[in-house]
Amino acid sequence: MQHLKRTLRWFGPSFGVSLNDIRELGVDGVVTACHQVPIGEVWSTNVIRGVQKEIESHGLEWSVVESVNIHKAIKYGLPERDIYIRNYIETLRNLAENNIKVVCYNFMQLIDWTRTHLNYVLPTGAISLLYDPMAIAAFDLYILKRDRAAEVYSEEMVNKAEKYYKALDQQGRELLKNAILAGMPGSKESIPLSYFRSTLEEVSKIEKSVLRENLSYFLKAVIPEAEKLGVKMALHPDDPPFPVFGIPRIASTYEDLKYILDCFPSTCNGLTFCSGSLGAVASNDLLRIIRDFGPKIHFLHLRNVTREEDGSFYEAAHLDGSIPMPKIMLQIVREQQRRFESGIGEVAIPIRPDHGHVLLDDKKRKDEFYSGYSLIGRGIGMAELYGLEKGIREMLIEAM
DSSP states (O other): OOOOOEEEOOOOTSSSSOHHHHHHTTTTTEEETTTSOTTTTTOOOHHHHHHHHHHTTTOOEEEEEEEEOOOOHHHHTTTTHHHHHHHHHHHHHHHHHHTEEEEEEEOOSSSOOSEEEEEOOOOSOOOOEEEHHHHHHHHIIIIITTGGGGGGOOOOOOOOHHHHHHHHHHHHHHHHHHHHOOOOTTSSOOOOHHHHHHHHHHHHOOOHHHHHEEEEHHHHHHHHHHHHHHHHEEEEEESSOOOBBTTTOSSSHHHHHHHHHHHHOOOOOOEEEHHHTTTSSTTTTTHHHHHHHHGEEEEEEEEEEEEEETTTTEEOOOSSSSSSSHHHHHHHHHHHHHHHHHTSSSOOOOOEEOOOOOOOGGGGGGGGSOOOOOOOHHHHHHHHHHHHHHHHHHHHHHHH
């Protein structure tokens, strides 16, 4: 039986990690996107082929697209959304023409993910990412200064956030602002505060039920076309999997994922299983999600987080933290066995070590990377996950 298809995310030539670096890690493929194309516009065959040729010239395969981002007109149900859905479908056609048929995407509002600290120093000296709800409240109340923001938080949290903010010097406040506004992978530019504020105001008027309907509308238009093309759509869960700034989440829980898969049943309507995103809250049963939705999992993001009692979490080493990674890998290998025995589904599911610590020589050039995407930290994560996978596979063979 085939092993999981090992991949690493690459953001292009300006990114601090080169294709030569990635090739030396012994991966099977690359995860990337046409980052130069504005959100909502069609990825032409020429642009796609240009990126693909560059990857292939290094002896690698473009295994997964992450991401064909969804225009806000689709997310918010604006009148022009059908134009952007047609563009999205045209992009899928052009990808399929070049035999690129796994597409990771998300339906997150505002930004792709949220962290409050991009340079959180662990006891080992390695640098990680941290989410602190108190820092979120301080940003919301005293930097963003959003109208009626205090209504989102308890009185106790408001008081703590005020103390937290006042204890920050000017540099600390800038670091907090930049960390929260950096949630768009593929760009080193922070989102302007004014744009963030206006977008937040726009989406705050939309209820969860309407956001769900907008996603369902998108899927009902796109999935039939994806079926014709043989393209597997793999929705990434919300990160973090709970409301931030009072904005509802629609891809955060077992029930959310079931709704998404049920709104248009198809093998092409699937998921990216991200252990770190879903595992940021203890209430998500990650093993149940893999068991019940396994046939619809088309892409794997594996990383670990350490959850704290105050609701904060930081990104731990891949085999440490609050998430039972050995049990997760066992469940994934069992899903592979099911696919192998039934002959249905891709056995070599693409996997990438999601995020990685900044350590050793990477500290000298950490400003070249996007947050979470160092070379050595992800390389260590890949080695750990591959060793875990191989050990579990051998254990299961011996038990037969």
